[in-house]
Amino acid sequence: KIPLETRYAQTAQWWRDFQNRSWILLSEVPNSAKAQEAKPQNHPLWTLSAHDLRIGVDSDGKNRFLGQIESVEIFRNKKDGTPEESLFSRMDLSPQSIPGSDSWNVADGWTMRAKLRLKDPTCWQRIFDKLTSGRQNGFLADVTPNGSLRVICGEETIFFDEQLPTDRAFELMLEFDQKGLFKVKVDGQELFFPESTSRVSDAFRITRGYTLQRYLQACAGRGNYAIKFNGSLFTIPAEGRPDYADYRRWGTGYWWQNTRLPYYTMNASGDFDLQKPLWKQYASLLPLMKHRVKKYFGPNAEGAYFAECLYFWGDVFPEAYGTTPWNEKDDPLQNSRWHKWEFVGGLELAFMALDYWEFTQDEQFLRETAIPLADEITKFFGSFYRVDPKTGKLDMTPSQVAETWWDCSDPMTEIAGLYAVLPRLLALEERFTTPEQRAVWKALLARIPPIPAWVDPEGTKRLAPARTFASKHNCETCELYCVFPFRLAAVGKEDAPIPFQLRFGGKKDAKETTSADILAWENEKAQTADHAQLMAYAKNALEKRWDHGAYDWRYDDIIMAYLGETESAKEYLITRSKRTCRDQRFPAYWAPPFSWTPDQCHGAVLMAALQGLIMQTDGEQILLLPAFPSDWNAEFKLHAPKNTVVSGTIKAGKLVDWNVSPESRRKDVRILGGTK
Structure with missing residues (x-):
């Protein structure tokens, strides 16, 4: 039996060490210039509109x-x-x-x-x-x-x-x-005054949201299974709901699009221990996922895929799969169209595993988890889809783009994921891989279709959800998966090789799309694009995206940070930080419209976006201030690949002091924002 005093001391020390790993502390620049201006002729709030009262x-x-x-x-x-x-x-x-x-x-x-x-x-x-x-x-x-x-x-x-x-x-x-x-x-x-900008600064609220969300992730991230996005450990009695205190909207299983988000924050914050339950849970399912592919598609089928909706033991939700056994169905895939041909989750998992390797340099993890996952997941696509003899590329039909776009060909989500994962596998030191693996990866990379783009009805060239797409059902901004999560288009990549081409297609509209349009899309040739064009198409897609929002799992804020859209990212972070649950006293019990309180997606996006304003990494490259506002200050300590720690002080958007450890990594640091 451990004495209470010892347990208390050990717990307190753990949390001190946790807080010392990493931090971001924002403050706002005092507006001294405005203070010196002449008094305004009228109250600015009164003159915001020309309406009479x-x-x-x-x-x-x-x-x-x-x-x-x-x-x-x-x-x-x-x-x-x-x-x-x-x-x-x-x-x-x-x-x-x-x-x-x-x-x-x-x-x-x-x-x-x-x-x-x-x-x-x-x-x-x-x-x-x-x-x-x-x-x-x-x-x-x-x-x-x-x-x-x-x-x-x-x-x-x-x-x-x-x-x-x-x-x-x-x-x-x-x-x-x-x-x-x-x-x-x-x-x-x-009246009791709820929190508002009249009482609390935006910078304080964002800092508090970041700090408390990281605290919640630490509370829930050290068990046997991944963090539950819809309530975490802290579900409370929900009067009138089934199961009362155990109720969670969207159930007890794992939805990958939600589960992933807290884990995108943990490398930069140095919380590598909190990721172990995720890797244990999903990597342990790999043999079952491989077995499922062979059962569904025949003994010659290869690879593995992770369905969007899984229980921790690997079964697909019966609400999604249906209750008829696979061998009694004409189509062994799930019945629900919401995720039927959504295979991107495994590619994200592989991409994140390679990130974890880059940050930790854990060779055992690379050999036993990252490479086996990435190898089987990428192999699935070469087995599941057939090569189009006209193009020599995979004909990725049938497909869908996350939950949002159905009836697609060549989906942005899976194509961007393959272009993000395969070159990283090929870039690994040869001692970690076999010649046979490298040959398969190289051959598959050569068969991946181009990144999809389109010319919208207003004549704007922008990235597309798929080469052809129709039937919109949800509100994900998945045409920008090549920005987040896969970082093929992002600030600081001007000199990086682009391992893909673009191919223009279009949106199939039942009333307006003609057979000639479809034929033209089929015959459209792939074309090269430089970094400037790719960024322009991405920013056009961001500006003209179908859906907007700074809440729940919507990741607009992260995309804005990765594209260097400083003011937009700042605005979205401010809005996101204010969305606390009115019925809960703890400020990081967020109140999202989709999930269950306390929702883990909402705060995780805030964390990842704020990290992205201060630091982004790309391979060995460390990019500082890629999108940091000029009217904020910050103290920060963040982690980068190769067991690197970067700390610094930002004043009025300028980096006035910074350190990197080990010092040998200083040559890999690029400062994109202002300096003193």
Whole structure:
């Protein structure tokens, strides 16, 4: 038996060591320049839109206040924040605009007071409104469908927990000061203020999200199995749900597209021990995956693939596969079309295993895990798909692009994965591989189709989800898999050889696509592309992507960092950091729309994107400040390939001090951003 004091000391030491491995600490650059500017002529929040102030109605004439507006008073504030001159005062109002109010000068702030009596607090009802409906170019206060108060102030949206009175009249008061801070009072009682940019800086919130997400990953990352994305270890009683405290939306199995995300953060943070359960779980399934391929496709079939949805013992979810045994089906693959021909997960696993080798230089892992995984997974594609005699390349049909695009040929996801994995296998020292393996990899690489691109209806050349694609079903940005996760297109690769060509195809539209279009795509020749063209096509695809969002497993933020899109990545990180769960007190219990709280995808994307702003690696190359904002400071300590540690200080977007260990790696460091 270990004494309590000893256990406590060992635990405390483990966490100290864990925190000392790695960190990112952001702060915001004091805006001294603005402080020295002349006082603005009017309050910036008031002038965000040209609307007059409205009472009880929005800019579209909707969301009208259904109860009684007994009185409204609006005052211009003094410099000390107290009300001064009355700008508006009226009793018994109906919903209306206040003509000329847009020109009011409220540079020192203003106070709004309304006496209200609610009716039917089950729908949105405006109280004060000075913005364009659906945008955040001003401010508003309104009643939510659950009878509480919402305030929008510029880019910030605040939901207050307190219920507004329904059995009597009450007074609502909002006080805005000259700095944009504000207070909300109901019957003179100031409401508890949820977190907002008015109280907490963006840099602090992102730092806290990064630190606490890494803490959660450490809590859940040392068991026998990979981290569960939908609740981790911390599921709590879910009233009204089956299984109560054990309930998880999306079930008890592993979905690869979600499971992977925390592990993309762990090399840079130096958390190599937290990855061991992932490798143990998936590598232990490799014999079963090989056996499955031969059972499904015949004794001459080779390789292995990992289905998207697996239990930890290797079975596909019955909801996906169906309940009919494989040998009683015409098609041995799963019934569900959501992942039927989605084979990219194994390629990601192989790519991540090679990353782990590069960072740790663990030769045993390379020989026993990384190479066997990558060898069998790549071998599957050469066995499953046949060569098109017209092109000499694999005809990767049938296929799909993650869950999003069905009815595809030559999918970006799998093609990018093969181009990312095979050259890395061939680049390994020959002592780790056999001549037979290298010959197979080289032959397969020569048969991989070109990366897909297309010319969209507006005439823009951009990367495509597949050479031909149709039938969209989800919202993944999988046309950019060659950026994330596979880093074929990214900043700092200007001099790297491009091991592929591009081939233009198109989106099959039932109404507009003709047989001539399809024939033209079939006859389209592959063409070379330089780094500048590839980056341009990738940025076009990012700008014109079908879906957007800084939440849950959406990885827009990481793509932006890898493409050097600094301001977009910063904006998405700020938005992501604010999406905490209103019903949970712990700030890293994120509130995603898709998964289950505490969701592990949302915070993991935040971590990976923030790491990518400061440091990206490509082989032996270490790229510093590839996309770091000029109005942030940072202290950081991150890990790079070959057991390298990089630390430094960034001030106003410039690297003012940095160190690398071992010193021999200094020659491999490129600083892409500013220096002092």
